[in-house]
Amino acid sequence: xxxxxxxxxxxxxxxxxxxxxxxxxxxxxxxxxxxxxxxxxxxxxxxxxxxxxxxxxxxxxxxxxxxxxxxxxxxxxxxxxxxxxxxxxxxxxxxxxxxxxxxxxxxxxxxxxxxxxxxxxxxxxxxxxxxxxxxxxxxxxxxxxxxxxxxxxxxxxxxxxxxxxxxxxxxxxxxxxxxxxxxxxxxxxxxxxxxxxxxxxxxxxxxxxxxxxxxxxxxxxxxxxxxxxxxxxxxxxxxxxxxxxxxxxxxxxxxxxxxxxxxxxxxxxxxxxxxxxxxxxxxxxxxxxxxxxxxxxxxxxxxxxxxxxxxxxxxxxxxxxxxxxxxxxxxxxxxxxxxxxxxxxxxxxxx
Numbered sequence: 452x453x454x455x456x457x458x459x460x461x462x463x464x465x466x467x468x469x470x471x472x473x474x475x476x477x478x479x480x481x482x483x484x485x486x487x488x489x490x491x492x493x494x495x496x497x498x499x500x501x502x503x504x505x506x507x508x509x510x511x512x513x514x515x516x517x518x519x520x521x522x523x524x525x526x527x528x529x530x531x532x533x534x535x536x537x538x539x540x541x542x543x544x545x546x547x548x549x550x551x552x553x554x555x556x557x558x559x560x561x562x563x564x565x566x567x568x569x570x571x572x573x574x575x576x577x578x579x580x581x582x583x584x585x586x587x588x589x590x591x592x593x594x595x596x597x598x599x600x601x602x603x604x605x606x607x608x609x610x611x612x613x614x615x616x617x618x619x620x621x622x623x624x625x626x627x628x629x630x631x632x633x634x635x636x637x638x639x640x641x642x643x644x645x646x647x648x649x650x651x652x653x654x655x656x657x658x659x660x661x662x663x664x665x666x667x668x669x670x671x672x673x674x675x676x677x678x679x680x681x682x683x684x685x686x687x688x689x690x691x692x693x694x695x696x697x698x699x700x701x702x703x704x705x706x707x708x709x710x711x712x713x714x715x716x717x718x719x720x721x722x723x724x725x726x727x728x729x730x731x732x733x734x735x736x737x738x739x740x741x742x743x744x745x746x747x748x749x750x751x752x753x754x755x756x757x758x759x760x761x762x763x764x765x766x767x768x769x770x771x772x773x774x775x776x777x778x779x780x781x782x783x784x785x786x787x788x789x790x791x792x793x794x795x796x797x798x799x800x801x802x
Contacts, residue, residue, distance in 0.1 A: 455604070455760065457527035464525065468518045475511040482507065510778050517774035524767035529760035543643050544599050546585040546632045547572050550650035552623040553590075553615050553699070554708040555679070557651070559686030560731045564679045568649040569610055571677065571729065571736040575647070576603055578737030585635055588613050591622030591655075593631040604760050625650060625718070626657030629674065633666035644672045646722070651680040652711030659714065663722035674722025677729050677736070680710035 456462075549572070555565040576584060584606050586597035597609040625648070632646045646666065666672045680686060685707040688699040699706045712728055719726040727739055 454528070454530040455608075457529060457762075459526060461522055461526040464522045465519070468515065468522060471518070472511070472515045475515070479507050479511060506781055510781050513774050513778035513781070517771045517778065520767045520771035520774065524764040524771060526764075528763045528767065530763060531761040533761055542581040542583065543579075543645060544583045544585070544636055545579075545645045545647060546587055546599070546635055547575075547610075548587045548589065548593075548628050548632045548646055548648045548650075549610075549613055550623065550625075550628075550648075550653075550679075551588045551590050551613050551615050552653065553690075554623070554651055554653055554688055556615060557680060557686030557688050557708050559681040559684070560679050560729075564651055564686075565613065565615075567729075568677075568679055569613070571649065571734065572610060572647075573607065575736040575740050576606065578740055579603075585632075586610060586613075587628060587632045587635065589624060589628035589631070590615065591624055593624065593628040595631065595635050598635065599637075622655050623650075623653045624657040625652075625654040625659040625714075626662040629659055629662035629666055629718075629722075633662075633670045633672050636670060636672065644670065645724070646672055646674045647677065648674065648715075648718070649677045649679055650715070651708060652676075652678055652715045653708065654711075654714060659718050660721045663718045667721065667723050672722065673724045674719060675724040675727065676715040676719045677727045678710045678712050678715045679729055680708065681731050682710040682712050682728075685709035 549565070549568050551565060555568070556563050560567040581601075583599040583601055584597070584603065585595065585599040586606060586609050587593055587595050596613070597606050600606055628648070629646065636644050663674045666674060687705055688708055690697055690699045710730065712726070715728075716726040725739075727734065727736075729736075
């Protein structure tokens with residue numbers, strides 16, 4: 452059974468939940484110590500029968516589990532599948548081409564250029580309906596990771612697996628990536644085809660501008676480039692030496708990688724597309740897609756069947772709501788006075 456989280460980044464909130472739980476536990480312990488200094492437990496029940504030592508802990512536990520359920524709801528869990536008919540009239544074929552070279556680990560676009568690229572693609576795919584998507588990654592070589600498909604879940608699974616280690620060879624051959632992506636369409640019928648490249652623009656003389664011109668001329672493909680990274684100060688590239696974190700160096704100097712907007716702009720122009728200077732900012736790639744669609748000659752499609760995982764966040768949101776309601780109903784004080792306990796030793800002696 453397929454099971455995944457559409458928004459796994461939400462689990463970072465678990466750290467906040469843990470901190471709140473610890474603070475609540477410390478507060479409950481401090482309250483108990485203060486009451487213990489005031490009176491013993493039997494005496495406390497007699498003089499303040501409405502005070503409960505356990506209800507605050509119960510309420511804190513309920514609130515903690517409610518927050519945990521809410522975090523799981525925000526993470527958008529999905530399991531089970533359903534198949535829906537998709538009208539592909541006017542649909543596009545889009546191949547996302549992602550740079551997985553080592554420079555994409557630079558943290559100027561947080562958390563890294565590669566992670567930012569994944570997020571932008573996920574946003575773009577979320578805005579698409581009836582469009583086939585494919586995935587190519589590249590460094591020293593270019594590889595098709597997902598052929599064109601309507602199965603967005605399978606596409607995103609392939610997207611999640613991209614790392615610098617997924618490329619067979621190091622380097623950055625942007626031109627080769629364009630050629631591989633253009634061939635992946637499998638048809639020279641013009642219109643309705645786009646390559647979206649997410650990269651910092653570093654290239655090792657693979658003639659990307661010429662490749663973009665050929666893709667446009669021979670395959671009828673439009674090419675869009677999305678520049679990821681700082682084009683002024685750049686970012687350092689993290690490496691590990693003997694298990695110790697550090698920065699990539701060349702001739703004992705730290706390497707600072709910068710995004711190359713001029714090359715990416717030239718590639719987009721040669722491919723009849725647009726250059727998007729995302730840089731280190733959060734951009735809405737889905738909004739750009741809405742604008743690009745008007746510039747692409749769409750061709751008619753037949754209806755197709757798309758596989759979708761079923762959202763289940765409602766269950767966790769419902770559990771959180773129920774737990775919060777119970778937490779409010781419990782209260783911190785007893786509703787009825789506690790039953791009288793046995794007389795205290797001092798009372799028996801005075802009797």
